Amino acid sequence: MxxxxxxxxxxxxxxxxxxxxxxxxxxxxxxxxxxxxxxxxxxxxxxxxxxxxxxxxxxxxxxxxxxxxxxxxxxxxxxxxxxxxxxxxxxxxxxxxxxxxxxxxxxxxxxxxxxxLGKEIKPERKGKKVDMPAELKSALNKNSVLNDAFKMLTPGKQREYAEYIQTAKQDATKQTRLEKITPMILKGVGLNDKYKNC
The missing domain is CATH 3.90.1150.200 (Aspartate Aminotransferase, domain 1)
Incomplete structure (x- = not known):
């Protein structure tokens, strides 16, 4: 139309x-x-x-x-x-x-x-809780600077990182991924930020 x-x-x-x-x-x-x-x-x-x-x-x-x-x-x-x-x-x-x-x-x-009378259905908040994998939790507990940087990220970015570690099938891959994302978390960037700005 x-x-x-x-x-x-x-x-x-x-x-x-x-x-x-x-x-x-x-x-x-x-x-x-x-x-x-x-x-x-x-x-x-x-x-x-x-x-x-x-x-x-x-x-x-x-x-x-x-x-x-x-x-x-x-x-x-x-x-x-x-x-x-x-x-x-x-x-x-x-x-x-x-x-x-x-x-x-x-x-x-x-x-x-x-x-x-104010009768209206309020939109539901989509605030899903971040399901933290043990490896990421352990890394954050050991490094307070990393932990603080992680807490500063939006819940969406936190979820992206958590899922990235969680979806790795082998422990070695989880460790490699953890090493890869550590500097990104410290910089305050999201896992997929570089793709979002395209």
Missing amino acids: KKVYSVEEYIEVNSHFGEELTLLRSIINSTELSETLKWSAPVYALEGKNVVGLGAFKNHFGIWFFNGVFLKDEKNLLEQAQEKTKALRQMRFTGMADIDKAAVLAYVKEAIQNQK
């Missing part, structure tokens, strides 16, 4: 659902949400937080509820957008006859209320 620069242009590009999108837009704009354009689509926010959005496709159009998982959905109008989306829900339509204006407004108002 080509980049659009206004909600009007978005509706024009999706003119096969132009009337329907205009109706949904007017329902949403009757609330306190502010209209913006994000990801080349209309998004409606409350104090900078995305609450709902409009979307049009070839055979359907709809409203996205960014934290729709918290809606009561008494009329059973919501669908999970994708299996991996935890919070996002959509109200999907194929034509003007599908739109129940009162229901749409009620759902949008409930979404606004939920936003005011």
